Amino acid sequence: MFRVSQEIRLNTSGNAEVPRYCNNTSADSENECIFGKYQRTPDADAYPTEGPLVLVAPELTNPSKVRLLHFPNGAVLVNSEVNFIIKRNGVKGNFEVKVESPSGINSVMPLQILDPERLNVNFNLNEAGLYKVHIKCNSVPLPKSPFIIISICGEAEGNARKMELPIFKSDANCVTHRGLGLTHISLDDRNEFTVDGSAAGNNMLFVGIFGPKGQCDEVVIKHMGNNVYKITYEVRDPGNYLVVAKWGEEHIPGSPFQLSAN
Numbered sequence: 001m002f003r004v005s006q007e008i009r010l011n012t013s014g015n016a017e018v019p020r021y022c023n024n025t026s027a028d029s030e031n032e033c034i035f036g037k038y039q040r041t042p043d044a045d046a047y048p049t050e051g052p053l054v055l056v057a058p059e060l061t062n063p064s065k066v067r068l069l070h071f072p073n074g075a076v077l078v079n080s081e082v083n084f085i086i087k088r089n090g091v092k093g094n095f096e097v098k099v100e101s102p103s104g105i106n107s108v109m110p111l112q113i114l115d116p117e118r119l120n121v122n123f124n125l126n127e128a129g130l131y132k133v134h135i136k137c138n139s140v141p142l143p144k145s146p147f148i149i150i151s152i153c154g155e156a157e158g159n160a161r162k163m164e165l166p167i168f169k170s171d172a173n174c175v176t177h178r179g180l181g182l183t184h185i186s187l188d189d190r191n192e193f194t195v196d197g198s199a200a201g202n203n204m205l206f207v208g209i210f211g212p213k214g215q216c217d218e219v220v221i222k223h224m225g226n227n228v229y230k231i232t233y234e235v236r237d238p239g240n241y242l243v244v245a246k247w248g249e250e251h252i253p254g255s256p257f258q259l260s261a262n
Contacts, residue, residue: 062091063091063136067086071147077153078127081125082149083120085114085119086135090117093137097121128151130150131151169202170203172248175247176196177195177253178194181231184259186261188234191234195231196227206244207245209241209242211237218234235261240260245257
């Protein structure tokens with residue numbers, strides 16, 4: 001009775017032995033089975049009657065080194081083509097890219113090998129909504145995976161994009177406001193006020209604050225629910241300020257507000 005364990009390290013040439021348990025039928029199956037540690041353990045019987053078992057264990061992976069090049073930033077038009085590159089940065093292993101469509105359909109994307117360090121990913125956006133791109137190396141997800149792509153309807157005009165915005169039905173005259181942040185300003189302190197659009201229909205709130213040296217350093221708009229918003233801002237320079245609040249394209253009652261900070 002004996003047991004023998006042999007470690008096999010495969011190289012990147014096409015002559016490397018590929019174990020029979022790499023059940024991969026794609027054209028790049030040899031490349032996909034290159035990386036890893038293969039341990040060949042014969043049967044405990046001195047005279048085995050079955051073929052040896054080959055166990056595959058991926059090498060330790062540090063996915064934080066991997067970089068994505070040319071990944072879309074911002075909204076992308078429907079029926080557009082997405083093309084980005086996975087750069088290994090020395091990380092060995094097999095990559096898997098799975099795209100989840102807005103309707104919940106998962107598709108595994110084919111990977112094109114550009115060189116030993118770079119893999120190309122290419123797919124189309126066929127519907128509007130939120131796409132999730134799941135990327136793994138040796139079954140380990142990359143940091144921040146899944147990556148998000150927002151697909152929108154619209155028409156391309158030259159290098160510009162014309163987006164279709166929803167048509168809002170609202171009345172800015174029905175918006176109310178309250179808070180000390182619209183009556184006076186405290187320097188180097190947090191100023192607050194509330195805008196209530198619950199009776200004004202659906203629309204978007206825009207707030208801008210202009211002072212002696214231009215735009216305000218920090219303006220935070222927080223939706224509290226039911227079209228009620230809390231706005232906080234800070235200013236550091238004394239002088240006159242102009243607070244503009246719009247419900248869609250229309251000023252709310254009292255806007256623009258003229259304030260001064262001393």
